[in-house]
Structures are given as C-alpha cells and as structure tokens.
Amino acid sequence: MIRKRYFQQLDLLKESVHSLGEMSELIFHDSMEAVVDLNVDLARKTLALEYKVDILEEKIEISVFDLLALQQPMAKDLRLVVSALKISADLRRIVGLSINIAKIPDKIEGEHIKPLIDTKKMADITAYMLENSLKAFLTQDEALAREAAARDDEVDKLFHVVWVELIEMMAKDTSIISKATYLLFLSRYLERIADHCCNICESAVYLATSERVRLN
C-alpha cells in the first residue's frame, strides 16, 4: 500500500474523534447522574474532566490542519477530515453543556421540587442520540444517522412539556422559582445537546454520501 503514513494519520484522526466521543458520553452521563441524585461529589469529579477534553480537541484540530496542509486529502478522505473537525466542535459544545449541568447540584439545596421524570426521558433519548450519532460517523452508516437524528423531535416535545409544567409550578408557588429555574436550564441544556447530536448525524451522512442534509 502506498501512502502508508497518510492512512495511519487518517485512522488516528478517527480514533481521536472516537476517544473524544467516549469522553463526552461519560461526562454527559455522569453530569446527568449527578444532577438527578444531587450528588455533589460526582459533579465535582465530572467538572475535573473538562481539561482532558480540551487537550483532545486541540489534538484533533492539529491533526486536521496537518492533514490538510501536508497531505491534501481528497474525496472521502477530505470529507472525513472536515467531518472530524466539525464533530469535535459539536462534541466540545456537548461537553460544555454537560459541564453546565454538572454545576447545578452544587446550587440546589435540599431536594428537587419534583421527581425528574420527563427530564430523565429527555436525557435517555439524548444519550441514545449521542451514542448512535458517533457510531454512525465511525461506521459511515447513513441510515443510523438519520434514525438517531429523527429522535430529536421527541426531545423537543418533552422540553416543551417540562417547560410548561415548571412555569405552572412557579406561578402557583413563587418560593420554588430558584430551584425551578435550574431545572428549566437543565431541560434547555438537554435540548441543545440533542441538537448538537443532530449536527453530528449530519456530518455522518455527509461523510457517507457526500450529501449535505439538514436533520435538525
């Protein structure tokens, strides 16, 4: 095989996106667990992981610039390199939003104002979308990307339900406004994370087919 080093660099780039994806999944999972159980210890441990993500994101950026400048990738390789850069930016935003979630437990005293039923549903669907958008990218599975992105509608609907419910609760009892606002933010963060998963799905479709689609 000619251009062996080049192919190794492409594989390595894919590996790095994979690692960043796994780290994002972990941070998202733990911040959700921390906020649901109001587990301040777990939240702090999660916050401490953010710097690792920055290092990995920078590593991906550097590999992308190196590949573009030194190897001039074409066709599918070019799409891979561009998708990797876009996906790493989406993952970085997902981590940023998860970090926002992990900051909530420290701010809530005592218990939640209500059991987090719909919010947990939102988180489950979002976790599914995150896992499968990455899988779709790594395996270049267009159908999986489209299927994962389609679940964004469910997240949006639940966001609306949670929103209305919390507003009504606050209207009835103003003493809960502070805690309820954090839950509003939480649902908003989840809704945004799901949107970034859709972006990842779009990149996965682009890589697999070279078609630019809007799945959001």
Next chain:
Amino acid sequence: MTEDVKKVAQPHIVVENLNLWYGEKQALKNISLQVPRNSVTALIGPSGCGKSTFIRCLNRMNDLVKNCRIKGKVLIENEDIYGADVDVVELRKKVGMVFQKPNPFPMSIYDNIAYGPRIHGINKKDIDGVVESALRSAVLFEETSDRLKSPALSLSGGQQQRLCIARTLAVKPKIILFDEPTSALDPISTARIEDLIMTLKKDYTIVIVTHNMQQAARISDYTGYFLLGELIEFGQTRQIFHSPKEKSTEDYITGRFG
C-alpha cells in the same frame, strides 16, 4: 459514467466510441466524451492509462505513430477530423499543442513565434504585431521585449514553456492541448503557467493531461479519469475531487491505487 455532464450544452469536441490500437495492443477502449467550449478539461490517470494517447488523437498526432489504428469518431466543431478530406496541417493549426518538455526551435525568440504565421503565409508587415500579441497573451512580453532577437534557448525553462505557448497562440488556434506542460518546471513557473491556462480559457478550449492531481483540481472545470485505456469517470472537477462516483476514481485520487 456521469450522464449529466457526458453531454454538454455546447461541446467543442465530441468523441464517440474512440478505439485505438498500437499494433495488437489496444490503448483506448470505447472512449466517449464531450469537451465543453471555453473551459479547461483535465485528464488524469496513472502512467500508461491512455490519457496522452487520447489527447494526441485530438489533433491526429498519432498519425505519426507506426502501426497505430483508430476506430471511432472525433468531431471538432462538428467536423469529423478523421474524415477523408481533412487537411491535417489545417487541423493542427486549429488544435495547437504544448508538450511536457519546452521545445523551442533553435532560433531567436522572435522567429520561434513568427515561424507558424510565416508558414501559413502571413503578410510581412503584420508579423511584428502577431509576435507581440502572442508574447503578451503568454505573459512573456515584458520579460523578453528587449531581447527578441536572442536565442530562445537562452530563456529559462519556465520562459521557454511560455514561449511554446506563445508560439502555439500565434497561429490562432481554437483549441490548445497541453500534455504535462509543467512537469519539468519549478513551482513558480508552474504557477505562472497555471494562471496563464486559466486566462486562456476565455478565448480557447483547453485540454490538459497532468500527473499532478492538485493541478487538475486547481485549474480545470472538468476532469476525466482514465485507467487501462478506459475513461472511468468524467465530470465537473468539483464533483470528481469531492465525491467521485466510481470507486476506482476515488482510489486513485486518494492515493489508494496500487
């Protein structure tokens, strides 16, 4: 094959089922394509794939090769150039060619350019104008205006190549074929020739054979990929380098070939 660009609105060159043999060996197999007017069409492919053989069919350079047999049609401006009554000299005036190695005649810069027009019977008093205009079009006039009588071989490689382009332009062709025009040149001379080619497409139809894929990507509007004597894929350059339809094209342009 990409049907959408296989037939173009105003083709300058139409090739239909072109086959070529060198003795027993078939070098081109059923090539059909249409070259759009006032555009740059690049032909890429590994060595021996037939791209140079193909380009040489467009001004019947292969006539000079012994045991070379051709079947199929090449229409230029709707005229079959392999027709019985075609004047090959006139054809080659219409379809100019620039080669890999700069090949100026061993005479002055001026005479190199005047050579073609003189043979074609230009009026003596018009020669100065033609030489200057050709040199200007090839972006060589500024560098040579004070030494037009110097030997062409005293020019640098890049200048010699631009001189060869000027020499081609002097007989007012409609089409210019470039066979690896920059492979013997340094990056700066290459960039000059590339710029020049892109300027020339305003007035000429250009077909270029190149081993340099980045060059094809940079300067051409259409790209054809040849392999083992077949035209595997032909399409807009953007599409070919962004999302080729054929796996074999993809393998070649991403370096997975071989």
